[in-house]
Amino acid sequence: MPAKLVRFRFSEAVRAAVVDLAWWEMPLTWIRDNNAMFMQDMTDDEDGALATIAALKASREAYEAQHGKQS
Numbered sequence: 001m002p003a004k005l006v007r008f009r010f011s012e013a014v015r016a017a018v019v020d021l022a023w024w025e026m027p028l029t030w031i032r033d034n035n036a037m038f039m040q041d042m043t044d045d046e047d048g049a050l051a052t053i054a055a056l057k058a059s060r061e062a063y064e065a066q067h068g069k070q071s
Contacts (some may be wrong), residue, residue, distance in 0.1 A: 011046050017053040025070050
């Protein structure tokens with residue numbers, strides 16, 4: 001039996017923010033440096049999840065300013 005979508009884990013706003021973050025393009029060292037933020041539960045509190053993703057985006061921008069754009 002094929003799987004069927006029951007519900008999304010995250011809201012549309014959180015999903016869009018994660019896609020915009022594109023964390024999968026970043027080096028493993030950056031992911032490890034930000035591991036605590038990745039380990040937070042972002043399923044219950046949309047505002048908290050968006051704040052965490054915004055902090056990750058700021059961290060990505062700071063990293064890219066120092067090391068060059070990642071792709």
